[in-house]
Amino acid sequence: MERKLINSPSFFIGKGEGDNLISFGSGQPDLPPPDEVFDITKNYRSFKYGLIQGQPHLREALSRFYEDSNPDDFVITNGASEAIDLSLRAVHALTGGSKVLLFRPYYYSYPHNVRFADMEAKYSDLKEGKIDIEDFKKQIEGCKAVIINSPANPTGSVQDKETLLEIDKVCREKGIYILSDNVYKDLVYDDEAFYLEGEHVITIDSFSKSYSMCGIRVGYLYTPNKDFVDKVIEMKTHTSMNTGLMAQEMAFAATNVPESFLLETLETWRKRRDLFYRGMLDLGLDVIKPEGAFYLFPKIKNPDKAINDLYYDHNLIAYSGSWFGDDERMRFSYALDVEKIEIGLERLGKYLEG
Template sequence: MYDPIFWQLLDIRDPEVISLGLGEPIFNVPDPVKEGVIEAIKSDFTHYTSTRGIPELREAIAEKLKAENFIDVSPDNIIVTCGTSEALFYSVMAVVNPGDEVILPDPCYVSYPPYVAFSGGKVVYVGLNEDKGFSIDLESIKEKITDRTKAIIVNFPSNPTGAVLSKDDARGLAEVADDYGVVVISDEIYEGITYEERSYSPAAFSDNVVTVNGFSKAFAMTGLRIGYVAVKNEEILKGILRLHQYSMICASSISQKAAYYALRYSNDSVKWIVEEFRKRRDLIVNGLNKLGFKCPKPKGAFYVFPKIPDWGLSSTEFVVKMFKEAKVAAVPGIAFGEHGEGHVRFSYSNTIENIKQALDRLEGFIANNYALQRGAKAKTS
């Protein structure tokens, strides 16, 4: 699933464009994280660390997982990685062999299909239940499982939909993993950004789960490239560790220290970030619904995934036209899978002023295009 429109958004240079496309927090890292970086440098903590990660960080992660996610895992079963992308990629590589099938939700994050392809696996898509807030459909997943199915990858809170995983669905997914002998790889990078209700971890109900999380989103630490994987299965753990050791040696010592400070001293900053996102979410949801989109209120992450009104445009055509005429950037839903067609992903990780201006531009863009449609209809009547 390669979509050039998606990756071109990473290289927008036009200062007039308001980008509601990128998945990066607009906020700066919390002050305690900065202090951790400074302390690491001042104390010359700039050498290789243990391949698994520094002990104090892995202990802090284990405590966090037990207290917040109800996952009881030893620090020895945690590997600190260079971001969650590495953790996810190597989790797939450690689990999937050539010819194995991997079930992916549709829509899903754009990097999952390439991860499966690099491992020699085959992607099997299962549509999310749009009528129920893009929740997983456990019965459909069961129907897709064959004797070649090796893993199921899920991402909650979801990119691109903003959906969360309910407790019942998390337990049900764990039961599927145990009953059918497949591994669930759970991408939980947005877990720290939820609103009215939390998102649950499948690993709270099964040991047959690889949990991936990190510090990029809730702590706004994208550039520090620090994440982790927690897994009780020793064979999978060893596979991930070998891949990490021979490719990365270890995660950045400075970033590890920053991550430790994030967990120990930055909870108030995360609460503030979530509340700021909540304001932006409510603003963009209300604005898009007034403009004619069907935009449900997401429960997590910082994306909305509204349905485009019936204007006779594909999601790609709409996004390109909006970019050219309104100077607003977003991501077409088709970039995330066939079930994403007819939708567009807007990120509300931007200033409130920019979101308001983007909505104003969209209002003018829609009015102009409606006028053009009415004029075309009048000429043909």
């Protein structure tokens, strides 16, 4: 096989379905959505524009998940991605500011989101996945927003309540927006995760991870900050209009699914996590134990080279940590059957021996 250099996740698109390839690459659930999500599509016939802000019954349903919220506090978006894009552009428009703080390692898209909102990213390095509050206090100077992702992609770490409350205090005092990206909130294995709320907090979430609806593209942002909601609606009016109406109906169906769906899904993820984490320890890897999400982020030497060797010599897909701001680690998504995880571990073991 010709060894074309792999240097971005897009190389792997369309790969991983083959018989003999094990993919720990893409971060999307492999389990299907609840049946209810597809049931609604059978008799759907609407075709006119909907409200830019999103369908009222979907926002009404979402408001039941957030205490003290009301339907007008939500904007339905094309996945969490658009919610992040619009939020950052709104921060830029409302403050005129140019700097946004990211914790590193970060979700792959964040630095690009900041750049495409015509702003500049600053970084605070995590310590074994956790926020270093002293470093945060230094780096936040001059920033107009900070993005928090807990549980996090790629580390799987959940941030402590105490740390988040300290961040909240600083941001309240300085008038800094907190973008709280909670897309993995239903994938927390042990203790509960804590989430900030308030006038300066923009909560971002989606149906993609919780309900396996990545390709359907429904997310939302929620904030009690009316000016912020209005600015986002103003932007979305011109940049994409309403989020697809049938997709919103599918999301609405998901909000009515019994909680047992989420709990059963979580048990599947937990089994995979336990097996994969144990396997990595057995291979002698230095790896953070994921408290949520579905990624392992072990230390592996020269990850940019390793992803090539793993793919071409061992039929194994994994992502380089350098794509997430850490060039000493690799990201392994465990969105696949335990049987495949075991085969993948064997292959990884062979690579590490070699």
